[in-house]
Amino acid sequence: MSSIVVTSRIAVASAASLAAQALFGLLMLRLFSPSDVGAFTVVSQISFFWMTLALAQSPLSFLANIHIPPAQALRQALRSSLWRWLLLLPVAAMAVWVAKLPSFVPFMAWATAMALLQMGWYMAQPWALRMASARTAALARAVPPVIAVLIATAMGIFWAGNGSAGLLIAATCSYGIGALWLTRRADSRPTLESPPTGVAAKAATTQLDDRSAGLRLAHTVADAIAGTAVLLVWQRAYGLAEASYLAVLLRLLGLFPAVVYAAWPQVLLSRGQQKRKLSLWMGLGGAGCAALAGLMAIGALRSGWFASSWQGLEEYIAPLVIWQCAACVFAAHGHMPFQRGLARPFSWATIGFNALQLGVLTLPLALHSVGPTTHVWWLAGTSALGLLALTVWIAGKKLK
Helix, strand or coil, X not given: CCHHHHHHHHHHHXXXXXXXXXXXXXXXXXXXXXXXXXXXXXXXXXXXXXXXXXXXXXXXXXXXXXXXXXXXXHHHHHHHHHHHHHHCHHHHHHHHHHXXXXXHHHHHHHHHHHHHHHHHXXXXXXXXXXXXXXXXXXXXXXXXXXXXXXXXXXXXXXXXXXXXXXXXXXXXXXXXXXXXXXXXXXXXXXXXXCCCCHHHHXXXXXXXXXXXXXXXXXXXXXXXXXHHHXXXXXXXXXXXXXXXXXXXXXXXXXXXXXXXXXXXXXXXXXXCCCCHHHHHHHHHHXXXXXXXXHHHHHHHHHCCCCCHHXXXXXXXXXXXXXXXXXXXXXXXXXXXXXXXXXXXXXXHHHHHHHHHHHHHHHHHHHXXXXXXXXXHHHHXXXXXXXXXXXXXXXXXXXXX
């Protein structure tokens, strides 16, 4: 089966996943209060931070190192990830305590379960992509978010007033179902219609994640700290409601670069292909979809579809759309560092980019005169320019 066909199927599945996760975000606005959404978002972000550090980019290495037998690579990744998950338990507990949530023990229990099950789902997706049929890989991506929507809808309608518990139950159950794909045995190995030649052959034979475990972990830590710090700092500086505005839009608009990465670079890595020109078009297509989603969100707010408590959301839409459009273009080129000998310098450059984000995130607070609207423009503008600069560097590097 050709990579284009597989990509199209994964893209459809990713689009279904996108639609389900977008609907999940809309349901949060429609059926739950800003404080409930804020508590859920903080817990889910902490669990994501925990899971991300535990994996230390294991799914990416699993796809990039196509010379290692899949079953062996999966066992190694799961073993090391579970050890990191246990070692990071005190760090996660500290994050839950610092967040000042209503009750420590229940929210810590939710964060623990979500991190472990989400880790399983994140490894199940590349496993299915590399070892199973395109249909199986597509289902592994699409089914869990649909389950989350169904459970959240039922909780919001039939168990109203439960606080953030309905959202936490929906997310945890969906991750658990996604992790079940790890138990599925390989059914067929997708192959190319013909052997790659020319530049494509070079990409396939030189594709490698040659980073040390320490560098992969440092890269992961930098990404996770930057992503988690945004919401934690926003909550501490501007309150739970403002953090909810930022969190909801990051969740909705951030789906577009995530889908671009899942439907394009991951497929190309699993097959050792590059397709430079198509990568740019994939990124621009994702950016167009993100911009359209932003316009739709503005229309929904102005039409009164959302409750009046969410009207402050509009101030965040434009800067975050710009940020996530740049992220789509960047995501579409995510396979190239591993095919152009840039894996290690790419990690160091990304760590530097995250440090820049943290500086822009924290420095304005020291001035004591910057409001959330101005602050989000500074953060989004810097992030967009940084991502585009990284993309130009990656795409401009030629194969040796």
